[in-house]
Amino acid sequence: MNRGEPKLRLQASPLLRQQLTTRQAMLDVLLALMPATLAGIWFFGISALLVLSASILGAVVTEWLFSPAGYRGSRLNDYSALLTGLLLGLTLPPALPMWMAFLGGAVSIGLGKLIWGGLGQNLFNPALVGRAFLLATFPIAMTTWSAQSAPGEFFRIGSSTLAMPFMQPGYDGVTAATPLGLMKFERVSTDLWLLASGNSTGCIGETSGLLLILGAVYLLIRRDLDWRIPTGILVSVALFSALLLLSDPERYPGPLFSIFSGGLLLGALYMATDPVTSPLTPTGTWIFAVGIGLLIVLIRVFGGFPEGVMYAILLMNSATPLIDRYTQPRVFGKGGSSR
Amino acid sequence: MAAHPANPTWRARMKWLMNNPLSKLLEYSFAHGVHPQEHKAGTMALSMQRMPFSSRYLVPVNQHLGAPSKPVVKVGDPVLRGQVIAEPGAFISTCLHSPVTGRVHAIDNRRYPGGMFSLSITIESDPYDTQRIPEHPRDWRHLTADQFVAEIQQAGIVGLGGAAFPSHVKYSIPEGQHIDHLLVNGAECEPYLTSDHRLMVERPDALLKGIEILLHNLGAKSATIGVETNKPDAIATLREHIGSDSQRIRVVPLRVKYPQGAEKMLIKSIFKQEVPAGGLPRDLGIIVNNVGSVVAIADWFERSMPLIERVVTVAGDGVAKPANLIVPVGTPLREVLRFCEGMQSDISQIVMGGPMMGTSVVSLDVPVLKGTSGILAFRKLQRTDSREYPCIRCGRCLEACPYFLNPSRLARLAKARLFAEMQSYSVGDCVECGSCTYSCPSGIPIVQLIRLAKSQLRQSGDTRE
Numbered sequence: 001m002n003r004g005e006p007k008l009r010l011q012a013s014p015l016l017r018q019q020l021t022t023r024q025a026m027l028d029v030l031l032a033l034m035p036a037t038l039a040g041i042w043f044f045g046i047s048a049l050l051v052l053s054a055s056i057l058g059a060v061v062t063e064w065l066f067s068p069a070g071y072r073g074s075r076l077n078d079y080s081a082l083l084t085g086l087l088l089g090l091t092l093p094p095a096l097p098m099w100m101a102f103l104g105g106a107v108s109i110g111l112g113k114l115i116w117g118g119l120g121q122n123l124f125n126p127a128l129v130g131r132a133f134l135l136a137t138f139p140i141a142m143t144t145w146s147a148q149s150a151p152g153e154f155f156r157i158g159s160s161t162l163a164m165p166f167m168q169p170g171y172d173g174v175t176a177a178t179p180l181g182l183m184k185f186e187r188v189s190t191d192l193w194l195l196a197s198g199n200s201t202g203c204i205g206e207t208s209g210l211l212l213i214l215g216a217v218y219l220l221i222r223r224d225l226d227w228r229i230p231t232g233i234l235v236s237v238a239l240f241s242a243l244l245l246l247s248d249p250e251r252y253p254g255p256l257f258s259i260f261s262g263g264l265l266l267g268a269l270y271m272a273t274d275p276v277t278s279p280l281t282p283t284g285t286w287i288f289a290v291g292i293g294l295l296i297v298l299i300r301v302f303g304g305f306p307e308g309v310m311y312a313i314l315l316m317n318s319a320t321p322l323i324d325r326y327t328q329p330r331v332f333g334k335g336g337s338s339r
Numbered sequence: 340m341a342a343h344p345a346n347p348t349w350r351a352r353m354k355w356l357m358n359n360p361l362s363k364l365l366e367y368s369f370a371h372g373v374h375p376q377e378h379k380a381g382t383m384a385l386s387m388q389r390m391p392f393s394s395r396y397l398v399p400v401n402q403h404l405g406a407p408s409k410p411v412v413k414v415g416d417p418v419l420r421g422q423v424i425a426e427p428g429a430f431i432s433t434c435l436h437s438p439v440t441g442r443v444h445a446i447d448n449r450r451y452p453g454g455m456f457s458l459s460i461t462i463e464s465d466p467y468d469t470q471r472i473p474e475h476p477r478d479w480r481h482l483t484a485d486q487f488v489a490e491i492q493q494a495g496i497v498g499l500g501g502a503a504f505p506s507h508v509k510y511s512i513p514e515g516q517h518i519d520h521l522l523v524n525g526a527e528c529e530p531y532l533t534s535d536h537r538l539m540v541e542r543p544d545a546l547l548k549g550i551e552i553l554l555h556n557l558g559a560k561s562a563t564i565g566v567e568t569n570k571p572d573a574i575a576t577l578r579e580h581i582g583s584d585s586q587r588i589r590v591v592p593l594r595v596k597y598p599q600g601a602e603k604m605l606i607k608s609i610f611k612q613e614v615p616a617g618g619l620p621r622d623l624g625i626i627v628n629n630v631g632s633v634v635a636i637a638d639w640f641e642r643s644m645p646l647i648e649r650v651v652t653v654a655g656d657g658v659a660k661p662a663n664l665i666v667p668v669g670t671p672l673r674e675v676l677r678f679c680e681g682m683q684s685d686i687s688q689i690v691m692g693g694p695m696m697g698t699s700v701v702s703l704d705v706p707v708l709k710g711t712s713g714i715l716a717f718r719k720l721q722r723t724d725s726r727e728y729p730c731i732r733c734g735r736c737l738e739a740c741p742y743f744l745n746p747s748r749l750a751r752l753a754k755a756r757l758f759a760e761m762q763s764y765s766v767g768d769c770v771e772c773g774s775c776t777y778s779c780p781s782g783i784p785i786v787q788l789i790r791l792a793k794s795q796l797r798q799s800g801d802t803r804e
Contacts, residue, residue, distance in 0.1 A: 006686040008702070010454065012787045014695040014773030015688075015721035016375045016530065022728040022781045078728055120729035120781075226734065275733040280747055282737070331765045332742040333603065333616035 020224075026079035028224045032215030033086060033270065039211050040204035044094035045149035047161045048204045052089035054098040055130075058105025059085030066114050080119050084108050087127035087270060090205025091263060091310070092134070095146035095173060097163035100138055104130040124317045125277045128310050135310075141169060145201045147176040176201045180262045180306040183253050195260040206263040216269040225273055228282065232289020233268040233296070234259055240297040252301065264296065267309035277317045284320075284327035291316045366568055367608040368594035371741045373774045375530050375597055375695065377569060382533045382654050382661045387541055389665045390678055392464055396438050396669035397449055397706040398424065399457040403503040405431030410460055416443045421472045421645055424460055427492060433505040434495040436645045438667035439464035440472075452691045452705045453698045459706075462669070474642040479552045484512070487556040494639035495646040495709075499631030500524060500535075500600065501692050503710030506632050510557065512621060519624040521553050521562040522609065523633055526593055526600035528567060529693025532713045534650035535630045537663045539566065539573035542634055543580040545641075549633035550588060552640055557626060562588045564630070565605055569595045597695060598772040602627045604741050616768050631712075646709060653679045657686040657716030666707050672714065673703040681716050690715040695773050728781035736785055739778035742768050746775035746785045753788035758795045766792055 041049045063081035064072050075081070085105045092101055111133070112126030113119065135142045146158065160169035178201045179190035194200050198208025205212075219225035238255035245252050258264065272278060272292055279288050292312045299308025401407035408425035418424060418437040425435035441464040449459040464470075482490065491507035498504045512518060523546070527535040539546060550562045566574050577590045591609055593599050603614045606625055614620055620627050631649060638644040647668055654661040659680035666675060672689065690697040691711050707714070736746035745764055752761045766789060775785040 005703070006684055006689075008686070008700065009688050009720060010699050010701055011688065011720065011722055012784065012790075013690070013692075013697055013699070014777050014786065015690065015697075015699070016694050016777055017722055017782070018373070018375075018778055018780075020780045022731055022733075025731075025733070025780055074726070118729060120731045275731050278732075280732050280734045280737055280745065282734075285734075328745060328764070329737065329743040331616060331744060331768055332607075333613045333618065333768070334765070 023078050025224050026083050028219060028222050029270065030079065030083055030086065032219045032224075033090070033205070035211040035214055036198075036205050036208050036266075037086065037090065039198050039208040040090065040094070042154075043148045043198060043207060044146065044204060045154045045156060047146075047156075047158050048094040050098055050157065050161050051092055051094060051096050051101045051204060052086065054101035055089035055092065055105040055108075056082060056085030058102035059088065059109045059130075060105075062106040062109040063114070066110065075118070078119065080113075081109055084113065084126045084130075088130045090266060091127065091131050091203045093142060093145050094204050095144060095158045095160045095169075095171060095175075096134075096141055097160055097169045099163070099165040100134060100141060104134045107133045120276055122276060123320070124314055125271055125274050128271060128314050128317075131310055132314060144171060144175055145178055145181075146171070147174040147201060148199070178202045178262065178306065179257075180300065183257070183261070184300070184306040187251075189253060189257060190261070192256055192260060195257070203263060203266075206266045209260045209265045212265045212269055225269070226275070226278070226285060228285045229273045229278060229289045230268045232286050233264075233272060233293045236290045236293025237264065237296055240294060244297070244301060258297070258300070262300075262307045263309040267296075267313055268292075271309075272313050272316070277320060279320050279323045279327065281324060281327040281329055283329075284323040287323050287327065288316050288320065291319065366592050366594040367565070368596060368599070369604045369607040369741060371739060371743065371774070372596045372598060372604070373739050373777050374595070375777060377595065378530045378654070379533050379536070379569065382531075382652050382663055383536055383570070385533075385537070385661065385663050387537050387650055387663045387665055390667070390670065390675065392439055392470055392667070393670055393674040394464055394466070395444065395671065396462045396464065396667060397459045397671060397704075398435050398438070398462065398669040399449065399451050399459040399706065399708065400425050400428075400435065401457050402435075402668075402708040402710065403433055403497045403505055405429065405433075405505055405508075407458065408432055408435050410446055410458075412443050412446075412460065414443050414446055417441075418443060418462060419472065420468075420470055421643075421647055423493075424462075431505060431508050433492055433497060433507070434645070435460070436495055436647045437462055438647045438669045440468040440470055441465045450702050450705055452700050452708065452711075454701050472644075474644065477640045477643055479556065479640045482556060484510075484556070490639070491636065493645070494635070496632055496635045496639065497646070497709050498629055499635065499649055499709065499712065500629035501529075501696060501710050501712050503708065506628065506636075509621070509626055509628070512557070516621055517624065518557045518559045518621060518626050519561075520610075520626075521550065521557065521559045522605060522620070522625055522627045523550060523562060523564040523630055524600055524602070524605055524627055525564050525566040525570070525573065525630045526605060527570070528595075528597045528599040528601075529695055529697075529712070530597075531654045531715055532652045532693050533654075534652045534663055534712055536570045536573055538630055538634055538650055539564075539570070540576050543576050545634045545637040546577070546630055547580055547584075547588065548641060549635075549637035552636055553626075553628070553633065554587070559626070560587075563609055564588070564590045565593050565599075565609055566590060567595045567599055568592045597774065597777075598741060598770075601741065601770060601772060603770075616765070649707075649709060649711070651675070651707060651711055652713040653716075654713065655690075655715040655717045657681055657689070657718050668707060668709050670707045671703070672700065672705050672707065675707065675714055676703065676716060682718070685718045686716045688717045688720055690717075690721075694721060695777070696771070727783055730781055730783055733780060735778040735780065736775035739774040741772065741774060742770065744769055746789070749792070750775075750783055750785040750788045753792045758792045758799075761789075761792050762796070766796070769793070
């Protein structure tokens with residue numbers, strides 16, 4: 001009699017889910033970074049590709065190695081290690097020895113993420129943890145910037161790129177100063193169009209501002225990006241640099257130079273917006289973003305380094321739990337001001 | 340929403356927008372919420388249809404919120420359609436009536452939607468009876484407040500939107516409070532469901548009659564019917580029937596958004612006021628009623644027809660003939676599916692209610708209840724992503740939660756079994772609408788974790804709501 005009786009399955013409501021998954025969100029960011037990545041490779045030659053591959057490999061291998069055996073596939077499957085490796089690679093100088101990039105990727109995932117308990121648990125942006133480690137450990141290699149590859153030299157691999165592990169790299173290419181370095185130490189400004197198009201010196205992924213913005217627009221359309229963070233950072237950086245410019249136009253760069261130079265766009269659009277290490281609450285997000293903007297200007301202008309994006313983000317990362325605690329949304333029907 | 344020109348919902352909506360160019364600005368709404376696909380196209384244009392009587396009915400005694408009703412019939416007793424078979428077990432409880440003329444077959448524990456068992460009265464219908472009952476109008480103009488409350492309890496009327504809260508409890512207004520406004524809930528924000536929609540289109544007179552009765556007996560000055568703009572025909576029909584009475588009764592277009600039909604969201608959308616946390620709409624002088632309940636009130640006073648049947652949307656890819664059915668309360672699910680040509684062996688999931696807040700059932704023997712707004716039969720599981728990623732703190736749940744809670748935090752605390760600490764994050768204010776789970780890209784069962792925490796807190800008696 002019970003032939004044809006359906007086998008009914010129970011599920012607790014709600015039964016509907018929106019389409020986006022965490023894995024897809026990570027893939028979207030990877031896709032959004034592609035134009036700037038390809039531009040970086042185009043500008044700095046095959047060396048840049050090798051550096052990127054080394055940092056990604058370092059991140060992915062570490063994730064695989066230090067995940068419990070049964071979880072390896074699924075941990076790699078969410079693409080977060082791949083993304084961390086790529087983001088780290090984009091913040092490295094194009095002529096960095098590959099072994100350093102690999103080590104940086106390993107530190108990003110190991111000390112930046114896994115030691116905290118894996119995806120979603122870390123306090124600091126993993127890619128920036130890796131970069132901070134490299135900058136502290138190899139200060140010279142991390143601040144030696146190679147010039148863009150000359151025509152016909154796309155496939156030339158610099159001797160530093162292939163340096164043996166733990167050996168001092170020898171540089172054979174042409175080195176040059178970054179726009180921020182020129183500004184800070186020699187008070188030479190760089191043409192804005194060169195900065196925006198990417199035709200300047202710097203880290204692999206930070207030079208092409210317009211392509212970074214293009215990727216971010218894609219993420220905004222896909223609603224993968226919290227618009228408040230880049231908006232807050234860009235507006236506050238523009239505001240603070242405009243104030244400095246007004247106080248002494250001879251000494252300080254203008255807002256547009258500040259925004260398009262160095263790693264600001266890469267940091268504001270792709271690093272500070274890492275959901276794990278930024279506040280959850282809308283109000284908290286604004287505080288976080290303005291804090292980063294202020295710190296960037298302070299470090300760039302008054303600090304010892306020409307660039308301050310990395311430390312600004314890491315410092316505000318450390319404030320995230322506190323910010324979250326004090327900016328809980330106002331519960332419906334509980335009076336007080338609406339946040 | 341994935342809109343497509345071939346989708347009638349979309350077309351109806353475009354037509355509405357064309358006719359009312361400013362309507363987007365005129366739509367009333369609340370902050371946050373989610374936009375699930377509507378899935379109403381399959382049944383929104385189907386007229387209500389009466390289902391033939393089945394041979395057996397099951398009436399569980401706790402199908403409403405509050406105390407279970409007490410059976411007043413014995414096995415073997417003959418019963419008439421509409422006769423009281425169980426009386427209220429307490430003030431927050433209501434009468435149950437026989438859905439058919441027949442004989443009491445059994446009073447025992449039967450399976451109940453949601454997998455539990457409940458004391459149920461089984462009634463075998465008399466195949467030779469016409470199932471017609473004498474209809475006569477009842478006086479509603481000369482009732483005291485207490486008499487009106489007693490009438491509604493006698494009629495067994497509960498909230499038909501899904502929660503099945505006894506309506507008379509809402510109408511017993513404590514000393515010192517008075518009701519200014521009646522809010523009629525025609526939002527029907529759950530995907531798939533179209534039963535309220537059809538009721539508004541096909542029985543506008545009964546709805547307006549019910550509103551008149553309520554306005555008179557509650558002493559309220561005016562009434563508002565809130566309808567989501569994906570039901571333009573309902574809005575037009577109601578406005579047409581209200582005609583010159585529009586000073587007193589108005590129809591308000593609501594933005595299509597979930598959970599627009601949640602009582603407190605509806606009040607926020609229309610009156611821009613927030614019901615205080617832990618409070619009731621009547622604290623603001625408002626009473627909210629589902630359109631089905633208002634029609635049931637008209638049926639009771641005009642025809643002495645108690646709540647023994649309701650409109651149920653039967654939809655989903657598991658039925659060949661989707662429909663908006665008038666179903667006697669107590670009809671076994673099996674009979675409804677048979678009538679709608681459910682492809683039985685192919686069905687893998689059946690939901691009673693909507694897909695956002697409904698209950699999935701394990702057995703075809705469970706009955707339709709007073710609160711059953713829909714029966715959705717699916718051939719494939721609606722949610723297949725069993726893969727759960729860690730929370731990446733993206734904040735989508737915060738922007739979905741209409742109560743401005745922090746679901747991400749609540750889920751984390753629930754997983755750590757820190758239930759007591761969840762109270763400082765206002766877990767008691769959650770109405771379990773499921774917008775958080777819907778919006779989570781990591782597939783974390785947030786609202787399910789919150790439900791678990793709430794039931795743990797209830798058991799430990801530690802509730803500060």
